[in-house]
Amino acid sequence: MAINAAKLIYFSPTQTTKKIIEGIAQGVRFDTVEHVDLTLSDASMRKPAEIHDELAIIGSPVYSGRLPAVAISRLRQLKGNGAPAVIVVVYGNRAYEDALLELRDVALEAGFRPIAAGAFIGEHSFSANCTPIAVGRPDAEDLGKAMGFGKIIREKIINTRALDQAGSLYVPGNFPYKELRMLSDVSPAIQEMLCTRCKMCLLVCPTVAINENDPTLTDKSLCIRCCACIKSCPAGAKTMEDPRIKQAAEQLSVNCSLRKEPETYL
Ligand SMILES: Cc1cc2nc3c(=O)[nH]c(=O)nc-3n(C[C@H](O)[C@H](O)[C@H](O)COP(=O)(O)O)c2cc1C
Missing domain, CATH: 3.30.70.20 (Alpha-Beta Plaits)
Structure with a gap:
């Protein structure tokens, strides 16, 4: 299989997912890289991105062990046309639970063929000076691992004659997915x-x-x-x-201080 172009597709409000996706793309080394940034609401208005003869690298942060609902609705507007995809979730050093499985399923529904997956770590959105959680991640080590993952994906693409040979991709997670318990009446x-x-x-x-x-x-x-x-x-x-989020941040800062490392699936 020969693929020289990539579409980097991501929802990334605080940019950690975007950094990981870019790191992976650097490792694969494409001639052409195009960004499809689904973060801002005008992404919902744009013509759905069509992917042809390219590798899609699709990323989303983890919210409560799942994907953010808004990311799902924007991803569902894509047209994968059978293109191979690398799916990536980025989480704040607690856990990614069912998010990677959910992203694989959303990618399949949108017409992509997931060939590789990864769960990487980014600074937690709720991290603050008094409650630090995975501060500064992804750091140089994480980005090095993202690039290394990209190199392995490159080998996989080169050594796979046709997409049909790629087989179905295992990722961890449970279905039905974890029940969503998100706060709905809070803002900064x-x-x-x-x-x-x-x-x-x-x-x-x-x-x-x-x-x-x-x-x-x-x-x-x-x-x-x-x-x-x-x-x-x-x-x-x-x-x-909000006291509920401050308390959650305090607990995460204590309970999730041990550094987690990226996990990849091929
Ligand atoms: C509402 C909300 C829920 C989150 N839930 C989780 C979670 O379940 N597990 C975890 O490790 N991190 C969780 N995070 C942290 C984000 O996954 C993490 O900060 C990620 O790097 C953010 O990605 P972004 O920079 O692309 O926006 C949550 C963040 C928010 C805002």
Whole structure:
């Protein structure tokens, strides 16, 4: 099989998934690489991306051991046309549970043929100075492993005569997937005195939850608590103050301090 072009397809509010996907693509070494960034809501409006004679590298973060619902709905709009795909989830050093299996199933439904999979680690969205969780990941070691994984995928592609020979890909996880227990009435708090109205938060919000005219207002029913607004605020005006999330972050900071390493499946 010869494939010289790649489409990097990802939902990545705080960019850790994007970094891993790029690392893998570097390892495979393509002539042409195109990004299909599904993070912002205008991705839902665009014509669905069609993939032909390319390798798709598809990535999503893990939310509560599953995929974020918004990522699933955007991924479902893709047309895989039987293209081979590498599927990747990135999680915050706790666990990825059923997320990789869910991503494999979503990719299959969209017409891709998953040939390799990986679960990598990224700084936890809820990580803060007082509750650090996987800070700075993916780091150089993680990116080196992503590139190494890319090299192995390259070998697999070269040594596979036709896609039919690739076989079906095993990934861990259970079906029915883990029941989703997400908070629905929470959004980051803002210190109005610190906010400069630069609207950076508006630019990075994947669900247009932040008010265009007054960025200090957030629609809690739209917020997915991805923390992109918190991490991108140059004034440090946004924080997660909800006691349930603060308590979860405290527990994760203690219980998930042991470094986990990437896992790959071929
Ligand atoms: C709502 C929510 C739920 C999360 N659930 C998990 C989880 O179940 N396990 C885990 O290890 N990390 C979890 N994370 C952390 C993210 O998976 C992790 O920070 C990831 O690197 C974020 O990807 P991104 O930078 O591409 O947005 C969660 C993050 C959010 C915002």
